[in-house]
Amino acid sequence: MESNNNSQIIIGENLENSKTIINLLLKGKHIFSGKEYAELKANLDFYSKIFGLMDLDLHFHDMDFFYLRKNEKNMASSAKSICLFFFILLRRISIIENDPNPDLTRPSGFEKSLMRVEGLSSKDRALLEEQKIYDNDGIDKVIRNMKGLGFLLIDEDGERIIFNRPIYRLMELSSDILKEFSQKEEGEEE
Amino acid sequence: MVSKVGTFLNKVRECLPLLEEILNHNEHIIPKSKAIEYAFKLDFVDSIAKAEVLIDTLLSFKPQPILTNSELIDNSIAIPNQLKELILWVTKKMHIESSHHLRAIIDDISDQINLIDENLHGVELKIGSIHRSLRTIDRAREKMVNLALNNLEAIEAAVREIESSQESWSLRQEMAFELQTRHISPMSQIIDVSGILMKTIHRCAGKLREIEKRYDLNDDIRNTAARLRSGLDNSSQIVTQKHESSMTQISPLLEIYLNLPSEVMTGAIKALQIAETTGLNALELNSRLYLNTWRLNDVWDDDSIEDLLQSIVKYEPISSPFEMPDTKPEIITLIPIYELIEKIKANRPMEDILQFVMDNEENVPLVNCMTATINALVNFDGEELSFGPEIKMYNKHKTVMEAIRIGIK
Numbered sequence: 001m002e003s004n005n006n007s008q009i010i011i012g013e014n015l016e017n018s019k020t021i022i023n024l025l026l027k028g029k030h031i032f033s034g035k036e037y038a039e040l041k042a043n044l045d046f047y048s049k050i051f052g053l054m055d056l057d058l059h060f061h062d063m064d065f066f067y068l069r070k071n072e073k074n075m076a077s078s079a080k081s082i083c084l085f086f087f088i089l090l091r092r093i094s095i096i097e098n099d100p101n102p103d104l105t106r107p108s109g110f111e112k113s114l115m116r117v118e119g120l121s122s123k124d125r126a127l128l129e130e131q132k133i134y135d136n137d138g139i140d141k142v143i144r145n146m147k148g149l150g151f152l153l154i155d156e157d158g159e160r161i162i163f164n165r166p167i168y169r170l171m172e173l174s175s176d177i178l179k180e181f182s183q184k185e186e187g188e189e190e
Numbered sequence: 191m192v193s194k195v196g197t198f199l200n201k202v203r204e205c206l207p208l209l210e211e212i213l214n215h216n217e218h219i220i221p222k223s224k225a226i227e228y229a230f231k232l233d234f235v236d237s238i239a240k241a242e243v244l245i246d247t248l249l250s251f252k253p254q255p256i257l258t259n260s261e262l263i264d265n266s267i268a269i270p271n272q273l274k275e276l277i278l279w280v281t282k283k284m285h286i287e288s289s290h291h292l293r294a295i296i297d298d299i300s301d302q303i304n305l306i307d308e309n310l311h312g313v314e315l316k317i318g319s320i321h322r323s324l325r326t327i328d329r330a331r332e333k334m335v336n337l338a339l340n341n342l343e344a345i346e347a348a349v350r351e352i353e354s355s356q357e358s359w360s361l362r363q364e365m366a367f368e369l370q371t372r373h374i375s376p377m378s379q380i381i382d383v384s385g386i387l388m389k390t391i392h393r394c395a396g397k398l399r400e401i402e403k404r405y406d407l408n409d410d411i412r413n414t415a416a417r418l419r420s421g422l423d424n425s426s427q428i429v430t431q432k433h434e435s436s437m438t439q440i441s442p443l444l445e446i447y448l449n450l451p452s453e454v455m456t457g458a459i460k461a462l463q464i465a466e467t468t469g470l471n472a473l474e475l476n477s478r479l480y481l482n483t484w485r486l487n488d489v490w491d492d493d494s495i496e497d498l499l500q501s502i503v504k505y506e507p508i509s510s511p512f513e514m515p516d517t518k519p520e521i522i523t524l525i526p527i528y529e530l531i532e533k534i535k536a537n538r539p540m541e542d543i544l545q546f547v548m549d550n551e552e553n554v555p556l557v558n559c560m561t562a563t564i565n566a567l568v569n570f571d572g573e574e575l576s577f578g579p580e581i582k583m584y585n586k587h588k589t590v591m592e593a594i595r596i597g598i599k
Contacts, residue, residue, distance in 0.1 A: 027482070068482040084475075102452075175457050
């Protein structure tokens with residue numbers, strides 16, 4: 001694959017999954033494995049230009065996965081629910097597993113039951129209700145959405161959720177919030 | 191009222207050893223004579239008569255009795271139910287915060303050693319004073335053991351409480367840090383092998399040996415010194431062993447909490463705290479996590495995506511380049527020609543097709559409207575079209591073009 005200039009995009013010889021790749025990325029899926037991932041990685045320049053024409057940035061994350069992003073406010077309403085789910089799950093893990101530093105990418109994943117409504121604190125439930133998540137069906141919908149976007153897998157028994165590499169986006173988001181709000185607080189104290 | 195509550199709490203605190211003894215008994219009831227015996231052991235009670243008065247005072251204490259006559263057993267007293275939790279709470283607080291008491295007791299022992307030293311090496315040997323010092327040290331030894339053991343058990347209980355708590359990680363971590371810094375570390379500094387307790391006991395043992403070897407002192411005082419030295423040895427062993435076993439038990443439990451949580455965990459907990467106090471919107475999550483959506487600006491609708499994908503799938507690779515326009519507007523504002531032809535047919539007749547296209551495609555630049563119109567007109571029979579006669583100026587999005595007006599019959 002090679003490109004001459006911005007207006008000319010040369011297609012390589014191994015673009016057998018282009019339709020699937022573009023389809024998945026436009027639907028918000030993170031691509032981190034399989035033939036689509038291999039093709040995307042081998043033809044990054046081509047795909048970057050295709051999405052550039054749509055004013056979208058095909059981003060290759062340091063943790064080895066691809067996703068589309070755009071420099072504007074998110075239009076996907078699910079972003080808030082997904083973040084909230086992630087934050088609450090982390091707090092639950094710290095309490096139930098007594099672990100302040102869990103390995104989120106461990107292959108065994110985490111019990112889905114950690115996020116059953118009946119086990120959540122009233123504070124957690126109130127936050128979820130703000131996002132119109134009232135019951136386990138609502139939580140399952142968020143899990144399915146996250147699965148669709150490539151953030152996680154659900155094991156064969158449907159009992160455990162296993163995070164994929166794209167979860168690093170949410171991990172970085174947590175760290176960014178910590179830095180930003182800690183700085184703000186320090187600034188206010190001064 | 192506040193001062194009455196304060197008086198009440200002070201009395202509970204003052205009589206705590208007595209109340210604890212009663213709480214240790216079955217059903218929290220003891221014979222009145224036994225209660226008087228325990229009251230006599232309190233520091234500020236120096237006679238049985240005063241112990242009896244104290245028990246009576248506690249039975250009629252205002253605003254609320256601290257002891258009550260048992261309804262189950264005659265001539266026995268009990269602790270009122272509503273007071274039990276309070277006593278346990280005060281006891282726990284006192285025990286856990288007793289490191290400074292222990293230090294004070296050790297200071298007492300140290301003062302007595304100095305007094306004995308002054309006596310042994312002074313001009314005049316005051317036997318009575320040495321006796322008093324030995325008795326004071328012995329009482330201090332007993333208190334020291336009780337304090338240290340109670341303190342260590344209270345710390346163990348506090349760690350277990352943190353462990354079984356359903357509080358958030360950060361809150362439990364705060365509790366663990368407080369326990370470690372305010373209670374465990376100060377107590378360890380005192381009880382550790384190189385701490386002030388062992389140093390004082392060694393110093394005291396040395397002075398007691400000195401008494402034992404002073405044959406100018408009577409046997410009674412020398413035997414008392416020997417017994418006290420042995421008692422101090424036992425006490426220090428009991429305290430250090432309990433300390434070791436406590437630390438062995440609680441250190442691994444506390445270690446979990448004393449480990450700093452990851453940035454990711456702290457960030458998540460911080461985010462939830464902000465969401466709980468200020469609201470989820472304060473986190474501006476929509477601008478932090480971009481998730482692509484199928485429909486973008488209503489331009490890349492399903493059909494447009496399908497067109498694009500079709501064009502890629504149909505493309506024959508080999509060597510010819512795949513030409514794409516330079517910039518976004520040229521591609522995202524293309525007008526589907528088939529649809530345009532259908533629209534023109536549906537709205538015929540019309541005098542100015544380009545104007546019709548411009549009016550119907552608000553976001554499409556003039557040049558694209560023009561191209562789309564020409565491409566659409568190719569599909570009509572020339573006889574259906576009307577040209578001119580005039581040249582018209584078309585103006586859209588600050589772009590001006592000159593073209594002959596074309597209509598359709």
